[in-house]
Amino acid sequence: MAATKQPHGTTQPPYVPPVPPPYYYPVIPKKDRTWIIVVVVIAIVGLLFIAPTMFFLFFPFPETAHITEFSEDVAISEGGHFKYTCGYLTKGDKIQISITVKEGGPVDVYIMQSDQYKGAYEVSNVSVMSFSALFKKENITQLNETYCLNKSTGWDEICVVIDNRDAPLTLNDATPTGPVLVKTEIKTIEIYAFD
Ligand SMILES: [Ca+2]
Numbered sequence: 387m388a389a390t391k392q393p394h395g396t397t398q399p400p401y402v403p404p405v406p407p408p409y410y411y412p413v414i415p416k417k418d419r420t421w422i423i424v425v426v427v428i429a430i431v432g433l434l435f436i437a438p439t440m441f442f443l444f445f446p447f448p449e450t451a452h453i454t455e456f457s458e459d460v461a462i463s464e465g466g467h468f469k470y471t472c473g474y475l476t477k478g479d480k481i482q483i484s485i486t487v488k489e490g491g492p493v494d495v496y497i498m499q500s501d502q503y504k505g506a507y508e509v510s511n512v513s514v515m516s517f518s519a520l521f522k523k524e525n526i527t528q529l530n531e532t533y534c535l536n537k538s539t540g541w542d543e544i545c546v547v548i549d550n551r552d553a554p555l556t557l558n559d560a561t562p563t564g565p566v567l568v569k570t571e572i573k574t575i576e577i578y579a580f581d
Pocket of ligand 1: 494549550551552553556559560
């Protein structure tokens with residue numbers, strides 16, 4: 387690699403830039419990206435409004451409740467009981483109970499969670515029986531009641547029981563005098579059901 391040699395004694399000519407002064411580097415102008423921001427903002431705002439609208443259009447749950455109705459004359463033998471399962475209810479759901487004893491003596495009406503029912507009715511013998519209920523009305527021949535599930539029971543199966551037995555744990559309950567025939571109407575209102 388040979389360096390350019392200047393002849394001895396000669397003076398190197400000064401470097402003259404090819405363009406006239408002032409010298410500057412060309413500045414690339416910044417692209418205007420404002421429109422992208424505008425589009426993104428419009429898209430986000432649009433989604434914020436459209437998404438909930440679409441959701442409520444397809445799942446209009448605040449307006450509609452899931453209602454289940456039961457209406458029958460129920461025959462219960464002496465010492466027996468009738469259980470109606472309302473389903474898996476949550477806080478805020480309601481149960482409307484309307485009963486009239488058409489034949490026989492007074493009965494007891496209870497609203498129970500699944501564990502309460504098992505403890506009271508699905509035990510092998512009286513010594514291991516337990517009793518508790520969300521709602522109770524004992525020794526009655528007629529009832530018109532709207533019960534609102536006012537505490538969280540978790541996602542639990544709730545039932546209505548019409549009782550015609552003499553249980554030792556429920557001291558103020560009806561004393562059965564024979565079979566009963568009970569006109570029974572139970573309306574379950576689930577307020578948050580998707581239906
Ligand atoms: Ca009873």
